[in-house]
Amino acid sequence: MTTKKDKIVEIEEAVIRFAGDSGDGMQLTGNLFSDSTAFAGNDFATFPDYPSEIRAPQGTVSGVSGFQIHFGHKNIHTTGDLADVLVAMNPASLKANLKWVKKDAIIIVNSDEFTEKNLVKAGFENNPLEDNSLTGHLLIRGPLSTLTKEAVKELDLDNKSALKSKNMFALGIIYYLFNRDYTKTFPFFETKFKKNPLVVEANKKVLEAGYNYAETLEAFTNTYRIEKASLNKGRYRNVTGNLATAWGLLAASERSGRKIYLGSYPITPATDILQELSKHKQFACVTQQAEDEIAGVVSTIGGSFAGAMAVTTTSGPGLSLKSEAIGLAVMTELPMVIVDVQRGGPSTGLPTKSEQSDLMQALYGRNGEAPCIVMAATSAADAFYSAYEAAKLAMEHMTPVILLTDGSIGNGSEVFKIPKVADLPEINPPIAKANDPEYQAYKRDPKTLARQWAVAGTPGLRHRLGGLEKEDITGNVSQEPLNHQKMTDLRQAKVDKVADFIPPLEVEGDSKSDLLVVGWGGTHGVLLTAVEEMRAEGKSVSMVHFKHIMPLPKNVHEVFSGFKKIIVCENNMGQFANYLRMTHPEFKYEQYNKVQGLPFMVSELKTKFDTLLNE
Amino acid sequence: MEQKIEPQELQLTKQDFESDQMVKWCPGCGDHAILKSVENVFPVVGQKMGYKKEDFVVVSGIGCSSRFPYYMNTYGIHGIHGRAAALAMGIKLTNPKLSVWMISGDGDSMAIGGNHFIHIARRNPDINYLMFNNKIYGLTKGQYSPTTPKGQKTKTSPQGTFETPFNPGELAIGARGKFFARVIDTNPKLMQKVFLEAALHHGASIVEILQNCVIYNNKIHALITGRDTKDDNQLILEAGEPMLFGKDKSKGIILEGTHLKAVTIGENGITKEDILVHDPTTEDTGIHMMLASMAPPELPAALGVIRSVKAETLEDAIWNSVEHEKEVSPYKNVDDLLNSGNTWEID
Ligand SMILES: Cc1ncc(C[n+]2csc(CCOP(=O)(O)OP(=O)(O)O)c2C)c(N)n1
Ligand code: SF4
Ligand SMILES: [Mg+2]
Numbered sequence: 001m002t003t004k005k006d007k008i009v010e011i012e013e014a015v016i017r018f019a020g021d022s023g024d025g026m027q028l029t030g031n032l033f034s035d036s037t038a039f040a041g042n043d044f045a046t047f048p049d050y051p052s053e054i055r056a057p058q059g060t061v062s063g064v065s066g067f068q069i070h071f072g073h074k075n076i077h078t079t080g081d082l083a084d085v086l087v088a089m090n091p092a093s094l095k096a097n098l099k100w101v102k103k104d105a106i107i108i109v110n111s112d113e114f115t116e117k118n119l120v121k122a123g124f125e126n127n128p129l130e131d132n133s134l135t136g137h138l139l140i141r142g143p144l145s146t147l148t149k150e151a152v153k154e155l156d157l158d159n160k161s162a163l164k165s166k167n168m169f170a171l172g173i174i175y176y177l178f179n180r181d182y183t184k185t186f187p188f189f190e191t192k193f194k195k196n197p198l199v200v201e202a203n204k205k206v207l208e209a210g211y212n213y214a215e216t217l218e219a220f221t222n223t224y225r226i227e228k229a230s231l232n233k234g235r236y237r238n239v240t241g242n243l244a245t246a247w248g249l250l251a252a253s254e255r256s257g258r259k260i261y262l263g264s265y266p267i268t269p270a271t272d273i274l275q276e277l278s279k280h281k282q283f284a285c286v287t288q289q290a291e292d293e294i295a296g297v298v299s300t301i302g303g304s305f306a307g308a309m310a311v312t313t314t315s316g317p318g319l320s321l322k323s324e325a326i327g328l329a330v331m332t333e334l335p336m337v338i339v340d341v342q343r344g345g346p347s348t349g350l351p352t353k354s355e356q357s358d359l360m361q362a363l364y365g366r367n368g369e370a371p372c373i374v375m376a377a378t379s380a381a382d383a384f385y386s387a388y389e390a391a392k393l394a395m396e397h398m399t400p401v402i403l404l405t406d407g408s409i410g411n412g413s414e415v416f417k418i419p420k421v422a423d424l425p426e427i428n429p430p431i432a433k434a435n436d437p438e439y440q441a442y443k444r445d446p447k448t449l450a451r452q453w454a455v456a457g458t459p460g461l462r463h464r465l466g467g468l469e470k471e472d473i474t475g476n477v478s479q480e481p482l483n484h485q486k487m488t489d490l491r492q493a494k495v496d497k498v499a500d501f502i503p504p505l506e507v508e509g510d511s512k513s514d515l516l517v518v519g520w521g522g523t524h525g526v527l528l529t530a531v532e533e534m535r536a537e538g539k540s541v542s543m544v545h546f547k548h549i550m551p552l553p554k555n556v557h558e559v560f561s562g563f564k565k566i567i568v569c570e571n572n573m574g575q576f577a578n579y580l581r582m583t584h585p586e587f588k589y590e591q592y593n594k595v596q597g598l599p600f601m602v603s604e605l606k607t608k609f610d611t612l613l614n615e
Numbered sequence: 616m617e618q619k620i621e622p623q624e625l626q627l628t629k630q631d632f633e634s635d636q637m638v639k640w641c642p643g644c645g646d647h648a649i650l651k652s653v654e655n656v657f658p659v660v661g662q663k664m665g666y667k668k669e670d671f672v673v674v675s676g677i678g679c680s681s682r683f684p685y686y687m688n689t690y691g692i693h694g695i696h697g698r699a700a701a702l703a704m705g706i707k708l709t710n711p712k713l714s715v716w717m718i719s720g721d722g723d724s725m726a727i728g729g730n731h732f733i734h735i736a737r738r739n740p741d742i743n744y745l746m747f748n749n750k751i752y753g754l755t756k757g758q759y760s761p762t763t764p765k766g767q768k769t770k771t772s773p774q775g776t777f778e779t780p781f782n783p784g785e786l787a788i789g790a791r792g793k794f795f796a797r798v799i800d801t802n803p804k805l806m807q808k809v810f811l812e813a814a815l816h817h818g819a820s821i822v823e824i825l826q827n828c829v830i831y832n833n834k835i836h837a838l839i840t841g842r843d844t845k846d847d848n849q850l851i852l853e854a855g856e857p858m859l860f861g862k863d864k865s866k867g868i869i870l871e872g873t874h875l876k877a878v879t880i881g882e883n884g885i886t887k888e889d890i891l892v893h894d895p896t897t898e899d900t901g902i903h904m905m906l907a908s909m910a911p912p913e914l915p916a917a918l919g920v921i922r923s924v925k926a927e928t929l930e931d932a933i934w935n936s937v938e939h940e941k942e943v944s945p946y947k948n949v950d951d952l953l954n955s956g957n958t959w960e961i962d
Contacts, residue, residue, distance in 0.1 A: 038959055228961075237958040247953060254949045261709045263701070280952070281937045282944035286708050291734040295701040298694065302674070302705025305692055306713065310705075328695050418953045456690040456706060457713050459669045464634075464684050466693025467677075476636065477685060 008179060009222045013072025015080030016174060019097045020089030021058055022051060022065040025167040029087075030067025032171060032188065034413065036180045037071045038238055041228030044071035045380070045414040045525065046238075047079040047599075052268065052352045059121040064096040073227040077379075077525030079412060081601040085177070087170045089113065089144070091122035106138045106220075108173055110166065112145035140219050144169050144210075151209035152202045161199070165206040172210020179225045182211050232417065239416040241380035241409035242272035245313075245339055248387030249273075250283055253309050255388075256395060256427035259284035261303025262311045263296035265318060268351045269407040270341035273313040293321035300336050301329055305465065307431075307455035309391055310336035316345045316358045319402075323366050326400055330370045330491060332465040333442075333451050335394035335401075335429070339387070342406040344597050353597030354407035356521055357572035362402040363550055363579065369488050371495040373401040374550035376521030380409050381416040386547065388424060395429035397498055398450040404549075406522040406571075408599055429453055435460030441475030448501075449494035499551040505559050509535055509542030515613055516563035518589075520546035520576050523600060527569055530605035541609055546576070552583060560587050565612055567592055569605065627658035631668050634688045640679060645800030645826035646747065650686055652806040653716070653745075657689075659807075660814040666714045674702040676728060678720035679754045680747035680826070697728030700735040703742045704929070711930040714814065715742040722752045725761035725781050735819055736792030740929040743813045744821045746783060749828035750835050757831035769831075784907025787821045788900050788922060794820040795907060796920040800827060801840045805851065805918060812920050818928050825916075838911045848911040852919035857890040860915050867891070868914075875905045877914050895923040 016033065020026045027048055037044045049066040056063035070080030083101045088094035090113040101107065114129055128134055129141055148166040149159070175182045186204055193199040214220065239247070253260045262285065264274040278287045286308070290296035297312045304310035314322065319340045329336050342358045344350025362374045373393055377386035383405055390403040432439050432452035441463040442451050454461035463475055471478035472486055507516075508531060519527040524545045531543040544559055546552070560566060567590040568577035577589045592608050594600060632654045640646045657671060671689040675681035677696035684691030690713075694702045703717040724732050724746045735744065751769065752758040759769040759776045762783065766775040787795045794816045796809045806824070813820035825836045834841075839848050850860040850868065858868040861879075867890035869878050878885045895903070903922040910916055946952045 035957055038957065041959070041961065231961045233962050235954065235958050235960050237953075237956065247949070250952065251949045259709070261705060263705060280940075280944075280946070281933075282940035282946060283949065284937055286933055286937070288704070288708060290701065291730055294698060295704075295731055295734070298698040298701035299705030299708075301694075302692070302702040302707075303709040304705075305672075305690070305702075306706045306709035308705075308709040324695055325698065332692065418958065421949050421953075456672050457669055457710055459667070462669055462688055462690050464691040464693065466684070466691075467695055468693060 007222050008225050011224050011226055012074065013070065013076065014085065014178070014224065014226065015068065015070045015083045016085040016087070017066055017068045017083035017097055017100060018087045018170070019064055019066040019093035020167065021092065022054070022056055022063050023058065024065070024089045025164070026065045026067050026089070029167045029171050030069060032185055033174060034069055034238055035188070036175065036184060037069065038236070038415070039184055040180065040226070042071040042073065042226050043076040043229035043231060043415050044069055045076050045079045045412060046070075047408060047412040050352060059090060059092055059118050061092045061096045061122060064093045066093070066097060071226065073229055075229070076414070077529045078602065079599065081603055085174065087174065089167070089170065091118045091124055091128070094128060095122045095124060101137070103136050104138070106140065106177070107134060108140040108142065108170065110144035110170070111141040112143045138219070140173070140217070142173070142213065147209060147213060148206050151206045155198055155202055155205070157198065157202060162202065165203045168203050168207040169210035169213070172207045173214040175207075176211045176214035177220060177223055179223055182207050231415070235418045236415055237418055238413050239380055239384070240272070240411055240413040241377065241383040241405055242270070242341065242411065243276055244380055244384035244416065245377070245387045245405060245410070246273045246276035248384040249277065249311055249337065249391055250280060250285065251384070251421050251424060252388045252391035252427060253283060253285065254421055255424055256309060256391070256429060258307065258309035258395065258429070259286065260311060261300055261308035262287040262313070263290050263299035263303065264313045265290050265293045265296045267315045267318045269343055269410045270313045270315045270318070270339065272410065273339060273341070293318040294325060297322040297325040297338065298328075301325060301332065301334055304329070304334040304336050305456050307453070309395060310334070311339070312336065313339040313341070315341050315343050316361070317348065319358060319361055319365070326372065327366045327368060327370045328467050329400040330366070330372055331467050331470070333398045334465070335398055335453070337387070337390045337394050338400060338402045340402060340404050341410040342404055344595070350597045352407065354522065354599065355572060355595055355597070356404070356406060356523070356570050357575065357595065358404060359549070359572065359575040359579070362404055369492065371492050371550065372399055373397070373495055373498055374404065375401060375548055376404040376546065377409055378521060378524035378545060378547055380412050380414045383409055384416065392425065392427045393498060393501070395427060395453075396450065397448050397494065398430065398453060399495060404521055409522045431455065432458065432461055434458050440473050441465070442470055443473050444490070449490060449497050496551050499554050502548045502551075502553060504555040505544050505546070505553040507542050507544055507559060511542070511559070512562040513542045514540035514564045515542070515609060516560065516566045517541060517543040517609065518546070518566055518568045518580075519543070520549060520570065523569060523571065526600045526602060527605065530602045530609065533602065534606055534609060539609070539613060541613070549576070549579070556584055557586070560584065565590060567609070567612060569600065571595060571600070627661040627668055629654045629658060632657045632671070632688050634686050636685050638686050639682065641830050643829040644679070645749065645828070646680055646683070648800045648803055649745070649747065649806065649824055649826065650683065652803050652810060654687065656807045656810040656814070659811055660714060663811070664714065664814065670712065671714050671716065672706055673716045673718065674706065675699050675718040676720070676723035677754065678723045678752070679828070680720040681718055681723060683718040697723050697726070698731060699723065700728060700731035700744070703744070704735060704738070704740050707740045707742050708930050708933060711741070711934060717742055717744045719744070719746050720753065721746065721748045721750060721762040721783070722760045725783060725786070729761070733786065733790035736787050736790035736821060738929045739793055739818045739926055741817050742819055743810070744819060745810075746821065746823050747826040748783060748823050749826045749832050751828050751832035753828045753831055782908060783821075783823045784921060785904060788904050788907055792821055793818045793922070793924045793926045794920070795823070795903070795922045796820070797823045797825065797916070797918050799825040799836060799840055799918065809920060812923070816923055818926055839916045848915050850909070850915040850917050852893045852895070852906070852917055852921060854893055854895050854920065857887060857892050859890060870902070875909060875914065895920050896925070898924055
């Protein structure tokens with residue numbers, strides 16, 4: 001590597017947004033930068049932003065694919081509001097992303113792509129590189145395509161193949177800007193393109209050329225370095241929420257000694273979990289891509305009856321299809337985990353965008369009084385622990401558990417401290433013993449109110465389950481009025497009792513202050529960042545974040561009582577706020593809601609909280 | 616409820632599978648006879664295949680027929696309408712050592728569960744699928760089903776139905792099913808024989824049972840079952856035997872051009888040698904499909920095992936893959952997986 005001549009400036013954190021046409025390889029570029037950020041010892045969080053069409057019309061705004069990374073020296077809880085650096089591989093990606101960059105951001109564009117034709121496709125009237133509309137930004141206009149071709153001209157590559165690696169040229173520039181060692185990325189090329197040494201060579205050359213170009217350019221007066229983050233000692237990796245969900249389930253399977261049965265149907269943004277689990281047959285993880293969501297969930301009920309740790313994974317429309325079967329699982333009191341990676345709705349809605357609008361469906365979207373445990377993962381890394389806990393609660397309490405994650409958790413990634421499976425809490429399902437003369441299908445453990453799990457095939461425990469109401473204790477079919485009342489009460493009481501087995505709500509900040517910020521699920525990071533910043537400014541704000549929703553932790557009333565105002569923030573129109581109004585009507589709830597397929601911004605939250613504090 | 620471990624060599628009997636629950640089908644309903652036949656056949660299946668009584672699992676959807684699991688003393692699930700195939704599959708894939716039986720009606724299997732029916736046929740898990748075809752919705756009191764003959768008046772088709780019905784055999788075979796058989800509720804001997812063959816067949820065995828609903832569709836199968844008409848209207852297939860039917864087995868089926876045709880031996884120079892010999896094991900679906908399609912009055916309805924072709928089962932494929940992956944996977948436990956790929960140490 002050449003020695004630096006530009007000045008190195010130490011900074012706390014930065015946000016970079018890579019944007020290009022869907023075919024430009026921006027996700028890969030972003031992921032490689034993430035890996036290098038990990039090597040540099042920073043904390044980080046990433047989020048991909050891509051169109052739902054596989055190949056949206058080339059060069060148009062709807063075809064733009066983006067990847068944002070927020071990295072820093074302190075703990076990073078969000079993927080960042082606005083970018084410090086934007087890489088725009090064509091006019092459309094500049095057009096689509098200008099609103100997401102800071103006023104003084106560095107913007108790196110591939111000037112080769114700013115042709116008359118492409119400008120029109122992107123909807124620019126004038127060439128933004130020439131009409132001074134980007135004043136205030138540090139604009140780097142590099143002919144990246146030309147330079148890429150130049151870099152590989154000694155290799156025997158056709159024009160199209162040569163141009164394929166122009167994203168690596170952009171990455172090289174960014175590596176220079178953030179003082180990264182580009183050779184650390186070489187092993188990746190060597191593995192990925194093992195079969196094609198020419199492509200390995202091309203990518204190496206282009207990455208290096210990008211780096212050197214940035215150095216000789218003399219356009220950057222500064223380069224940047226971010227100190228290692230102060231993470232706890234241990235081994236770390238990067239995980240997306242979907243990967244973490246899959247691995248949390250695998251860990252629960254290993255710890256409980258129950259093989260996994262997964263019945264699922266592909267749906268964005270949940271498919272990754274099905275795909276990941278399908279890879280791991282070696283852990284006796286049986287995955288079945290069913291003919292539809294109904295078959296998926298119903299087959300898991302079968303799996304559960306036969307003793308498997310049963311799982312189905314889906315997103316909103318799929319959860320709708322599974323409703324009736326979840327009711328059967330409630331009635332038969334068989335354990336299963338239903339993961340809903342929420343996306344924008346209703347109907348097909350915004351398949352690749354995130355939302356929290358399935359909460360009421362998860363809580364109440366079934367016929368009859370059909371309670372089950374509802375939980376929500378709070379971040380990509382937390383998805384591991386949430387999935388693990390969902391499986392533990394399902395099996396120990398003999399009930400379906402709906403675990404809500406969302407598109408931003410599922411596809412977003414963050415740094416994850418690798419745990420040891422042996423250090424995770426034990427999982428002890430109430431398996432009925434063979435030939436137990438005391439066994440009765442609906443007899444319950446007074447501590448949990450869970451019935452026993454008599455796995456099909458066990459000698460001496462033959463019994464029938466089904467959707468018809470069951471008689472208390474014996475499990476025989478019963479339509480008797482008082483029995484139905486009793487069983488309805490018992491099913492609810494069993495779920496309520498789970499509150500004895502979950503941690504209490506913890507306040508971030510003071511337990512008494514002017515404003516309590518309330519969130520649940522995937523908004524944890526952004527709410528925490530806003531609250532931490534305001535507290536640093538001396539404001540009287542605290543926060544609580546819910547991971548357990550049905551049942552709620554036991555201390556909600558006690559915690560809420562310490563605050564003058566409560567605001568519930570969620571990416572829906574107020575579903576959790578309304579749920580709190582039902583469960584804790586003694587408090588008044590303000591709301592902050594956003595359903596734009598976009599995460600909250602720290603800045604907008606702070607503005608809202610300030611207004612409430614000043615009222 | 617069991618009170619103690621019973622010695623294994625104890626032979627299973629019909630009583631082992633009888634439940635103490637009151638059977639609530641209408642008197643005269645064909646379902647009673649089917650239940651008896653299944654109770655009779657389970658001990659034989661257990662004996663021949665090494666299943667103990669706790670190894671039997673009976674699942675169903677919703678309908679009169681689907682109450683079945685409650686009337687047997689086995690592990691059982693009475694599921695939701697149309698979805699029993701998925702229940703059965705989840706059980707079998709999780710524990711291939713169980714003998715999984717699935718009960719369904721024509722509405723359950725051909726309407727709301729039609730999708731699952733074709734997919735279970737093609738996926739071929741080793742389950743025994745008994746479909747009670749009374750050509751009507753019994754439990755909901757008499758609406759037409761996807762197997763109700765076109766033009767028949769029912770509560771929801773007061774002018775007669777306007778729809779072409781499904782033939783379950785054609786659907787099963789068309790979906791690349793490997794085993795299809797047809798029986799009638801009035802012939803317990805044939806039912807038991809065919810149920811046993813279904814159990815012995817390693818794969819998804821679909822059996823259509825022509826069942827009479829005395830209340831809402833009485834005598835719907837009368838042409839096939841009637842004392843005076845049955846000889847001419849049913850062809851009981853036997854592997855390796857010529858397809859003979861009629862009183863004194865004087866009639867037979869021949870292949871004429873691309874069609875099956877009923878002929879009388881001794882007429883028009885037809886001899887016994889001209890009659891088709893049944894081979895349920897051919898991969899080719901041609902003759903099987905034609906046999907499944909035959910219907911009175913033109914041709915006799917084919918009964919017995921129409922198709923029985925060997926193929927790998929879904930659970931064998933999956934569990935072989937599990938065994939293989941255990942050998943080749945670099946991950947011996949979940950810790951290995953968590954620490955795989957790009958990781959870094961902070962100290
Ligand atoms: C989701 C759902 N839709 C409708 C019903 C009402 N339903 C119950 S059984 C049935 C049809 C039963 O007919 P079939 O499957 O032929 O069974 P049979 O009663 O004739 O044995 C219907 C429509 C239901 N239970 N669930
Ligand atoms: S309604 Fe028909 S199918 Fe149902 S039990 Fe009565 S006779 Fe049998
Ligand atoms: Mg019917």
